[in-house]
Amino acid sequence: MKKEIALLVAAGCIGAGAATVNYDLLGRKGSKMNSPMVYRNIDYSKMKKQEQQNIGSSLDANVLAKKASGLVNGAYSAEGRFFNRGWTGANDCYTNYSNTNYRCFYNFTAHSYSYPTLSSDRGSLFYAYGPYGDIGYIERSNEYFKYIPVPDDYINPNFYTENSFSRANNQGYSFSYNNSFNFNNPVQTSPYGDGSQIQYKNFKDVRDGSSYSDRQYISVWYGAQNSANYGNAAYTSQPYTWAVEWKNDWTNVGIYVPLNAMPVKMAQNDQIKYVVVSPASYWQVPSNEIDASKTFKILKNSSKKSDIYVGSAEYPSYPSNIQKDNIYMGLRVRKPMAGGFMPSGLYYSDEARTLDNYIYTNRTVEIVAAGEGSGSNRNFANIAHAVNAITVGAVDPTSGNATAYTPNVRPRYCTSGIGNCNSSSSYNIGTTKPEISNYTHFYFNEGGYNSDKGRKYTASWGTVSTYDPYYDGTSISAAYTAGMVSDLLATNAFYRRHPEVVKATLLTSASVTGVPTYATLLPPRSYTDVNHAYPYKHESRFWVGDINKVKTHEDSYGRKEIRFKVKTSDFESNNFVAAISWLSSGDDIANLAKIPQDFDLRAYANNSGNLNDLETFLDSSLSSFDAFEKVSFSTSANYIVFVITLYSDDVNSENRGQVVLGFDMMSR
Known part of the structure; x- marks a missing residue:
């Protein structure tokens, strides 16, 4: 019909x-x-004219000045694609004549108005005529995106090593272990007022277990990692890439974490190293100290190649404080300075607007805790409303269900402007949050000095507070997710500076068990193992800049389309999930009280690879309000043809006609 x-x-x-x-x-x-x-x-008889007006000519002087593209050196659009196992026999790969089984991982193309193609370099496994592999991709990406300084240009960062169990003595507290604590019965009443009983699990069992996060799938790279050596364990090989195409200086990913206190040891053997970023003004009271230390420990225990930058300011001063790593990521789990629950509300806030603008401008991947609801207040933390951020909810590993305290009230955009609405005001529906959920409810019991201890703080005025070393809340699930994502960025350079692609990849990776796992997010990539049957493979893409440069078709109403095909024989399975995600400026969202662009995603199958053959429909995702779409389907056809349609682009958007769009497809 x-x-x-x-x-x-x-x-x-x-x-x-x-x-x-x-x-x-x-x-x-x-x-x-x-x-x-x-x-x-909608009056469809007027759609074509209206869409042309909304999208406008990309040659318009106002459009050329827009900040959406983030491109330099005369580029007005760029697109790239990446397959984590490498395309076989692809026409756009460099050829190595000594080996016919070559693989190509990257394709990067930039466009200008004067020259249809500024650059169309591919990164293959073998060196032939130009840049290759991860090095080639990074160099080409740096040429046309906002310049990312090469880490070699920096001196080593000045890491601060924390050897104490507490710094709260500066605020009038003395610290000691609570020796009466043990892990014999790790069941506690929820601290979030929902009345539930929480069964805590040993973190290592959840992180490594095949029934949970399945890090044993790629354990050779992580080594025998525990709380005594997290981030530093020796490993025998690099399973993600062939050694010749990788530059070790680029592997570590800097993560900026704004905190209210400096992290300290939770166990005697903990190795606490981080870079202190100015300004650094902390309130080292017990609740803040424990929150910061738990966040740090989860983050480092869930990643290998991350360097943590800690500051009290919400945003780092970039790049003056960054001496080795690039800040590719941020983790936002901070609670109010006095401790307690994160502030929450129904409506898009100034905090969310600022974070959306920050992501839109700097292209960092920002992981945000959803917040903890209590009683009838199940609203999200203010900053968790940020559309461009990846908001993370909490899953109980025992039941496999969302926790009772994870927020579930859909965000709203106030039509009267930020701060001018109450519960009965006019509003537009916001994007679905959280986009991702992950495990929480942990403890660290690894024996002897590697196990956390109960903590007791005695105030100078006589008050005694005890804290059991249990890890819970969405702040923990967000830190856990950030650790996984940091290793994705460390081992696959394609995802850096592309939060829109990272979100799409997390959406597909979470489709198997409901949460992203190491097995689904980080399947190995190496030439020596290209024929191994890894079931989870990803093809990822991005399109940035002028829609008229990256679009391939228009539908009968004049709406811009991006069509492309994926060859199914490069995957191990006939079962697929795909997602798109796109960025918007916070100013647009606040001023328009909605997400200014609406994309649709459709999937079709054929055996010819013809982009105009759309006879066999597979699935579609056509949400009116979300900043992402996701489809899932099975097919034995030779090709999948995807059609991404720019359904609407608000005429009043300051970035109309510009797109920052990401895609990922995973076989499962």
Whole structure:
């Protein structure tokens, strides 16, 4: 059924009273998700003209000045793709004539108005005629994106080593171990007021176990990592890449974490090293100290190649304080200075707007804790409303379900402006949060000096506070996710400076068990093991800049489309999941009270690879409100053809006509 006919049928069924409310044909209010036939209160006879007006000419002087692209050296758009196991026999790979089984991992292309193609360099496994592999990709990416300084240009960062169990003595507290504590019965009443009983698990069992995060899948790279040597364990090989194409100086990923206190030891053998970034003004009271130390320990125990930068300011001063790593990531789990629950609200806030603008401008991957709800207040933390951030909820590893305290009230965008709405005000529905959930409810019991201890603080005025070493809340699940993502960036340079692709990749990686795992997010990549049957393979892409440069087609209403094909024989399975995600400026979201762009994702199958052959429909995701779309399907056809449609682009957006769009597909 054509869309125009479907609209007439829907209008007749819904009746005159529905003129101001949008429904799809399944009766879902305000949604176009997962149905190719959609009702919208739109005059389609005017769509082509309206869309042309909204998107506008990319040659318009105002558009050329927009900040969306983040491109330099005359580039007005760029696109790239990456396959973590390498395409076989692809026409766009460099050829090594001594070995016919070559693999190509990268493709990067930049465009200008004067020259259709500024650069079209590929990164293959073998060196032939130009830049190759990760080094080639990084160098080409640096040439056209905002320059990322080569780490060799910096001196080694000045790491601070913390040897104490507490610094709270500066605030009038004395510290001692609570020797009566033990892990014999790790069941506690939830500290978040939801009345549930929490069964805590040893972190290493969840991190490494095949029933949970499955890091044993790639354990050779991590080595025998525990709390005494996290981030420093020896390893025998680099399973992600062939040695000749990788430069070790680029492996560590800097993560900036704003905290209210400096991290200290939780166990006697903990190795605490981080870079202190100015300004560094902390309130080292017990609750802040424990929150900071738990965040640090989870982050380092879940990653290998991350360097942590700690500061009291919400955002780092870039790049003056960055001496070796680039700050590719941020982790935002900070609670109010007085401790307690994170502030939360119904509506998009100034905190979210600032973070969205920061991501949009700097292209860092920002992981944000969803916050902890209590009682009837199940709203998200203010900063967790940020559309461009990856907001993380909490999953209990015992039940496999979302925790009772994970927020579940859908965010809203106030039509009267930030700060001008209450619970009864007019609003637009916001994007779905959290996009990702991960495990929490941990403890560290690795024997002797490697195990955490109970903690006791005695205030100078006589108050005694005890803390059991249990790790819970969305701050822990967010730190856990950030550790995983830092290793994704460390081992696959393609994802750096592309938070839109990272979010899409997390969405697909979480589709198997409901949470991202090491096995689904970080499958090995190496030439010597290219024929090994790893079930989880990813093909990722991005498009940045002028939509008229990156679009390949237009539909019958004049909407811009990006069509491309994926060869299924490069994957191990006929079962697939794919996702797109895109960035928006915080100013646009705040001023328009909505996400300014709406993309749709459709998947088709054929055996020819013809981008115009859309006869076999597989799946679609057509949400009206989300900043991402996800589809899943099975096919035995030779090719999958994806169609990404820019359904709408608000005429009042300061970045109309510009896109920052990411894609990932995973076999499962």
